[in-house]
Amino acid sequence: MIELANVSFRYGSSVVPDAARPDPANPSVDGAAGLAGDSPGLGPLVLDHVSLAVGAGEVVVLCGASGCGKTTVTRLVNGLIGTGRQGVREGAVRVDGLDPGVEPTARIARHAGSVFQDPRTQFFTTDVASELAFGCENFALPPAEIRRRVSGVTEDWELEGILGRSVFALSGGQKQRVICAAVDAMDTRALVLDEPSANLDAPATAQLADLIRRWQEQGKAILIAEHRLAYLAPLADRFIRLEAGRVTHRLTATRLRALGPAKLADLGLRPVDGEATEPDIAPAARLAAPADAPGCQDADPEDAGCQGAGGRDAGLGGIELRNVSYWRPHRAGRKYGRQVIGIGQLDLRQGQIAALTGPNGAGKTTLLRLIAGVAPGGRGEMRVNGQLWRRRRRLLGVALVGQDVNQQLFADTVRGELTLANRRLSDLEVDAILGSFGLADLGSRHPLALSAGERQRLAIAAAFAQDRPVVALDEPTSGLDLGHMRQVAAGIRQLGAAGRTVLVATHDQELVAACAERVITLQDGLLTS
Amino acid sequence: MPVSPGLAYTGQPNLWLDPRAKLALFIVVNIVGLAAPFSGPGAVVRIAATALVAVLLAGEQAWWMAASAVAATACGMAGYAWLQPTGWTLVASGLINLLARFWPVIAMGCYVLSTTTVSEFIAALRRMRVPTAFTIPFAVVMRFLPTLAQESAGISEALRSRGLRLGVARPGAWLEYRLVPLAMRAVAIGDELTAAALTRGLDRDTERTSLARVGFGELDWAVVAAAVAVFIAWLAARLITP
Amino acid sequence: MESEKPTLDKPRLDTRALIQTGVFTALYVVVLAVFGQLGALVPILQVLGPFYIPLVCGVPFMLFVARVKAFGQITIMGVLAGVLVFLTGQSWVVLVLAVVLAPAADLIAKTGGYKSFVRTAAAYVVFSEMLIGMVVPLFFLREEFIERIAARHDASWVDSLVNLTPPWVFWAMIGMIAVGAVAGALLGRSLTVKHFRPAGLA
Numbered sequence: 018m019i020e021l022a023n024v025s026f027r028y029g030s031s032v033v034p035d036a037a038r039p040d041p042a043n044p045s046v047d048g049a050a051g052l053a054g055d056s057p058g059l060g061p062l063v064l065d066h067v068s069l070a071v072g073a074g075e076v077v078v079l080c081g082a083s084g085c086g087k088t089t090v091t092r093l094v095n096g097l098i099g100t101g102r103q104g105v106r107e108g109a110v111r112v113d114g115l116d117p118g119v120e121p122t123a124r125i126a127r128h129a130g131s132v133f134q135d136p137r138t139q140f141f142t143t144d145v146a147s148e149l150a151f152g153c154e155n156f157a158l159p160p161a162e163i164r165r166r167v168s169g170v171t172e173d174w175e176l177e178g179i180l181g182r183s184v185f186a187l188s189g190g191q192k193q194r195v196i197c198a199a200v201d202a203m204d205t206r207a208l209v210l211d212e213p214s215a216n217l218d219a220p221a222t223a224q225l226a227d228l229i230r231r232w233q234e235q236g237k238a239i240l241i242a243e244h245r246l247a248y249l250a251p252l253a254d255r256f257i258r259l260e261a262g263r264v265t266h267r268l269t270a271t272r273l274r275a276l277g278p279a280k281l282a283d284l285g286l287r288p289v290d291g292e293a294t295e296p297d298i299a300p301a302a303r304l305a306a307p308a309d310a311p312g313c314q315d316a317d318p319e320d321a322g323c324q325g326a327g328g329r330d331a332g333l334g335g336i337e338l339r340n341v342s343y344w345r346p347h348r349a350g351r352k353y354g355r356q357v358i359g360i361g362q363l364d365l366r367q368g369q370i371a372a373l374t375g376p377n378g379a380g381k382t383t384l385l386r387l388i389a390g391v392a393p394g395g396r397g398e399m400r401v402n403g404q405l406w407r408r409r410r411r412l413l414g415v416a417l418v419g420q421d422v423n424q425q426l427f428a429d430t431v432r433g434e435l436t437l438a439n440r441r442l443s444d445l446e447v448d449a450i451l452g453s454f455g456l457a458d459l460g461s462r463h464p465l466a467l468s469a470g471e472r473q474r475l476a477i478a479a480a481f482a483q484d485r486p487v488v489a490l491d492e493p494t495s496g497l498d499l500g501h502m503r504q505v506a507a508g509i510r511q512l513g514a515a516g517r518t519v520l521v522a523t524h525d526q527e528l529v530a531a532c533a534e535r536v537i538t539l540q541d542g543l544l545t546s
Numbered sequence: 547m548p549v550s551p552g553l554a555y556t557g558q559p560n561l562w563l564d565p566r567a568k569l570a571l572f573i574v575v576n577i578v579g580l581a582a583p584f585s586g587p588g589a590v591v592r593i594a595a596t597a598l599v600a601v602l603l604a605g606e607q608a609w610w611m612a613a614s615a616v617a618a619t620a621c622g623m624a625g626y627a628w629l630q631p632t633g634w635t636l637v638a639s640g641l642i643n644l645l646a647r648f649w650p651v652i653a654m655g656c657y658v659l660s661t662t663t664v665s666e667f668i669a670a671l672r673r674m675r676v677p678t679a680f681t682i683p684f685a686v687v688m689r690f691l692p693t694l695a696q697e698s699a700g701i702s703e704a705l706r707s708r709g710l711r712l713g714v715a716r717p718g719a720w721l722e723y724r725l726v727p728l729a730m731r732a733v734a735i736g737d738e739l740t741a742a743a744l745t746r747g748l749d750r751d752t753e754r755t756s757l758a759r760v761g762f763g764e765l766d767w768a769v770v771a772a773a774v775a776v777f778i779a780w781l782a783a784r785l786i787t788p
Numbered sequence: 789m790e791s792e793k794p795t796l797d798k799p800r801l802d803t804r805a806l807i808q809t810g811v812f813t814a815l816y817v818v819v820l821a822v823f824g825q826l827g828a829l830v831p832i833l834q835v836l837g838p839f840y841i842p843l844v845c846g847v848p849f850m851l852f853v854a855r856v857k858a859f860g861q862i863t864i865m866g867v868l869a870g871v872l873v874f875l876t877g878q879s880w881v882v883l884v885l886a887v888v889l890a891p892a893a894d895l896i897a898k899t900g901g902y903k904s905f906v907r908t909a910a911a912y913v914v915f916s917e918m919l920i921g922m923v924v925p926l927f928f929l930r931e932e933f934i935e936r937i938a939a940r941h942d943a944s945w946v947d948s949l950v951n952l953t954p955p956w957v958f959w960a961m962i963g964m965i966a967v968g969a970v971a972g973a974l975l976g977r978s979l980t981v982k983h984f985r986p987a988g989l990a
Contacts, residue, residue: 094747123749123803131745138738141748143689147665150757154665155747157755164757185692196742203746391703417707420885423731424697425704427723429982437709465730483708576875639821679806685866685873686810687817694818724845726983729815733851733989736811740804750803 018207018238019071019094019129024108024259026064026262028091028098059105063089065262066108071207071238076229076349078249080241081259082285083468083498087242088211090259093117094240095209096125112207127156129207130200134215134496136192140184145176145195148184152203157509166202174198174228177459190377196443197228208232210241214248215496218377218524222248236277244498250274250289287499287527336388336487336518340364341397343383357383358395358542365520366411367402367486370513372533373522380542381522382420385489388520389417401486401518415487416480421497426464431456431475434464439481454478455507470501477508481515488512490521494528506531559661561605562759565670567766567773568658574773575599579651584626584643587783592619594776598769599654606661615653622646653674669758683777686739690732697731698724719747801858808908809861812852813868819845820869821876838923838964839971842916846972847979849912854980854990856902859894866890866915873922882921889918909973920962 045354064086071077077424092098093110094358096117106118113128130152133139142148149170153163171177174194184192193213200208204478210229214222225249232239233252246256250270258266266284274283274289281288343358365371373381386392388399390411406414419425428434435447442450451457454474459467464475473493480488490509494502502525509532512519523529529536538545575595582592596619603612625642662686671681701724707713710723762770829940856862870886893915900907984990 092741097741097744097850121749122744123747123752126745126747129745131742133738133742135738137693138735139742141685141689141739141743141746143664143692147663147758150665151748154748154754154756156754157753158756160757163755167757180661199746209745386703389707391707393620412706413709415707417704418706419700421700421703423734424700424727425708427705427708427710427727429986437710463983463988464985479708572875599901679801679860679864680868682803682806683810683813683868686807687814687868689812690811691818694814721844721847721979722983725819725844726979729848729851730984730987730989732811732815733855736808739811740807744803748803750801750806 018073018113019069019077019209019240020109020111021067021069021090021093022108022109024064024067024090024093024110025062025388026086026093026098026104027062027105028060028104029091037180061156063262064407067259067262067264068108069257069264070491071240073206073238074233074236075254076233076239076241076249076252078246078253078256079259080244080246080256080286081265081498082500083470085259085521086262088261089262091131091209091211091240091242095129095131096120096122116231123155124206126152126203128205129209130203130205132193132196132200132208132210132213134212136189136196136216139196140192143184145182145184145187148195149176149180149199149202152199152310156203163202166204168204170198173231174201188378188403189216190218190224193217193221194224194228197225197504201232205237207238208240210239210243210431212243212496213241214243214245219526220376226252244287244496246273246287246289258286260285282499285499286501335367335369335402336363336365336520337400338388339398339400341384341387341395341399343380343387343392356388356542360384360397360542360544363537363544365518367518368513368516369535370509370521370533371520371535371537372529373390373520373525373539374524374529375539375545377524379539381539382491383542384539385417385491385520385522388487389415389489391417414485415489416483416485418476418480418488418490418493422476423465425476425479426472428461430466431460431467432460434475438482439484442482450478450482451476454481455504468501470497470504473497473501473505474508477505477512481508481512481517488519490519490523492523492525493521494525495524499527503531553760559606561602561765563602563661563769564760564762564766565658565662565666566760567762567769568662569670570770571598571602571773572654572658574777574780576651576655578776579654580647584623584646587786589623591776591780591783594779596650598772598776599657600651602657603653604763606657608657611653611656613745615650618646618649647761663732663758665756665758666760669756669760673760674758682748682750690740693735694728694732697735698728701727701731711783801860805857805861806864808855809852809864810868812848812855813865813872815848816845816852816865817869817872819848820873821869837906838919838961839968841919842912842965842968842974843975845916846912846969846974846976848976849915850908850973850980851984851990853897853902853908853911854984855896859898862911862915863891866893866918870918879921879924881924882918885918885921885924889914905973905977912973912976913966913969916965916972917962919933919965920958923958923961957982 067086067090069077069090079090081087089098091104094112094117096112098104098118110117112125115125115128117125117129140148141151146167149167150163155164158166171180174197176195177200179187179191179195181372184195187195193216197213198336217225222245229239229241229249230252230462241249241253250273253270256263256266256268256270256273258268268276270289276284278288278290283546338360339362340356341360341363342356345357373384375381383392387395387412390408390413393408399411403416426434428437431451432447436442437449445462448457451460454477456471456475456478459471464472467475477488477490477493480490493505496504509519509521513532513534521528521533575598578591578595582588582595584592596615600612600616603615621642622645625639625646667688668681668685671684672678705723710719790949804810820841823844824837852865866886867890870883870890873886874880874883893911896914897908897911900911902908
């Protein structure tokens with residue numbers, strides 16, 4: 018139902034979308050037969066003779082590093098880019114027999130439904146019921162039929178409780194579920210999903226897997242571009258790995274699994290087996306990992322003596338939280354404010370990297386915002402190096418790297434971002450920081466022209482440059498591929514090695530394995546481990 | 547149903563009205579609320595307009611909003627009658643005057659926004675033969691205002707955490723660190739919204755159906771008639787007041 | 789396998805262009821509202837308003853024009869902005885001016901292919917003159933304006949304002965808007981060069 022035959026593609030020079038911007042680390046290979054001559058006004062070759070087919074009831078997963086061309090394939094299929102529109106395509110693309118490069122996108126929409134990465138930006142209306150009906154209304158279906166479909170998907174996707182809600186009041190997982198239901202209501206024969214799990218926690222991802230299975234059973238053709246492979250392994254018929262726009266591997270789930278974790282990592286792919294169990298990195302290795310970083314080579318990081326040996330502040334060190342609680346403020350329509358955080362005691366050593374995990378809505382973000390002093394209204398006390406830090410002091414002493422780094426980069430160059438974070442930095446120090454965060458060649462680029470992984474690292478580098486004893490990071494690896502995730506993990510280990518106490522909220526188990534010395538689990542605002 | 551002051555649609559209203567009827571009443575309340583005097587025959591018109599707003603709000607059990615609209619109007623009239631605009635009372639009377647004029651209009655705005663979905667607005671505008679070239683951008687504006695508020699809050703939080711203080715004294719910094727990032731986020735989110743809308747079949751050239759309920763019933767005609775009556779009364783009051 | 793020639797899109801007011809127009813209209817209106825409110829808080833800014841409001845709004849406008857594809861987008865933005873400004877309690881004159889001036893601005897920018905800075909700046913000057921609609925009543929529809937302004941200020945303030953507004957001030961304000969719009973176009977261009985273009989947005 019979805020077919021690509023020998024497809025090559027170049028973007029027009031000015032229209033390379035963010036997601037498809039090639040990673041400078043793996044530049045695309047030029048030199049395909051038809052598009053070889055670099056036509057003026059065209060970008061590099063992003064797809065090079067890609068062929069694939071997805072039949073009814075099949076799930077095909079596109080994987081590979083960021084910038085490998087996955088997103089471009091999905092956009093060629095759902096008609097967002099096509100011939101003569103934003104680039105030049107060679108070869109044939111067919112969806113239900115139609116060419117998405119020629120047909121209007123709205124026509125293709127009747128045959129291929131699409132789900133994207135960020136649940137916040139996919140809503141066109143502002144309330145759940147209208148959102149479910151939106152696609153069917155655009156197809157000009159009779160109102161009776163739309164009502165039938167909306168009530169059908171409401172039941173199937175268990176949305177009765179939130180049908181009348183504003184979409185702005187939903188959690189990320191709920192939003193993605195509503196989007197899936199809205200696409201489901203359109204009842205298309207093919208589905209194209211572009212990193213649908215990027216912003217979801219483990220339970221929501223499991224739910225997504227169930228939904229994909231349901232579509233599969235209904236006989237739909239499903240094409241998914243994704244970094245996280247574990248949840249797809251039980252359902253996918255084929256995995257297709259792309260590198261620099263070329264297909265390098267076509268594997269069944271069994272054969273992909275047979276490659277083993279080491280080979281997968283070589284290919285830049287995330288683990289196929291349950292994300293939570295990482296056979297590669299045993300707890301002992303986890304603890305040893307930060308010791309590789311400079312400043313703490315000789316000592317076991319668990320040994321308090323390391324702090325002195327590493328030239329760190331020889332004071333009491335670390336963070337102590339006592340009786341920290343937070344009640345969500347009273348809202349219209351709700352009778353009581355809800356307790357979001359209730360922590361009796363939490364101590365972190367200086368230089369310790371602690372992962373904060375737990376399902377969406379457990380209060381991870383709220384806790385980080387309280388610690389960073391940006392959220393008002395918390396109770397309890399926090400001591401750093403034995404000193405009581407009130408909110409104002411925390412605002413100055415805790416560096417926060419929030420969930421959306423795009424909101425946190427302000428300068429016009431990468432270097433400028435660091436000097437903006439700390440005006441006292443010398444040029445040499447800036448170079449050193451850029452080098453250690455793998456940004457050395459990007460100093461003069463605009464922060465928002467970087468890839469998602471580079472942007473995330475820049476935000477962490479800026480937090481490093483701020484020279485604050487505590488660093489709080491919120492979901493620093495959502496939507497990143499294995500390579501970028503590892504670079505972010507290395508950046509976080511740098512922070513710990515420099516004696517910063519690091520608290521990182523994440524649902525990325527691979528990140529936890531790669532950098533955390535300690536795991537703190539939060540459930541309904543309470544510590545469970 | 548609670549009437550929330552934001553742009554959030556909070557559920558089915560108790561008393562359903564056609565968006566066009568609500569819009570007609572909003573325009574009249576806007577004109578009368580801002581312009582009508584607090585004394586003489588014009589004040590009667592003001593009372594009538596406030597009463598209409600209060601009744602609609604009370605119908606949605608938004609007791610506090612309904613009562614405050616009435617109270618604001620009462621305060622405005624009392625202030626006009628008893629406070630002399632001299633000395634410190636000048637400031638007080640000015641403030642009361644301001645609040646009394648704007649509050650009923652704001653209350654009406656809350657009523658319209660929290661009882662009407664964007665889909666209903668669009669369906670109503672299409673019934674009024676407004677071309678898609680205007681209805682699509684209008685829907686996007688309504689969708690985007692809360693988004694811009696959320697993004698702006700995120701940016702200012704990041705600024706505070708980074709220790710970048712933007713006072714009135716540094717307008718350049720405000721532009722570069724508040725407005726530019728907001729504009730960039732708007733563009734990026736806009737592109738993603740476009741992709742989502744196109745792949746869900748939005749097309750300006752195809753006529754779409756709508757589940758949203760539109761259509762005038764007796765109640766709607768009654769509301770429009772009341773709005774027109776208030777407007778005519780306001781014109782009449784202006785003519786007879788010297 | 790057939791090769792597709794790279795073709796540029798015919799400039800068309802398609803669905804993409806309409807959504808983009810909505811995004812920038814929201815941005816423009818928010819900036820306008822925030823800075824319009826400043827004038828209500830700090831009286832001296834009320835006098836400077838005709839200068840600094842078009843100055844700041846130049847940033848979203850210039851970024852918008854850098855991404856405009858087809859004739860009609862500036863018109864739609866102007867008309868929708870006019871409607872929204874009217875609905876927040878401003879004079880109807882703004883709406884009337886928006887309906888007249890926005891298409892004119894659109895035409896001027898179109899003659900430069902939405903690329904020429906001079907034409908775009910000229911278009912922005914014309915576009916911004918719709919803001920004069922907020923003060924037109926002060927000079928020509930005094931009765932309506934006094935009622936409106938009295939909503940926010942007391943009687944003596946109104947008296948002094950009326951005395952302070954001989955007709956030449958009106959023309960001075962038109963001039964201030966023009967100067968502010970030119971400055972806003974320059975500011976918008978410099979930020980486009982400094983931020984939007986390197987970030988790949990314009």
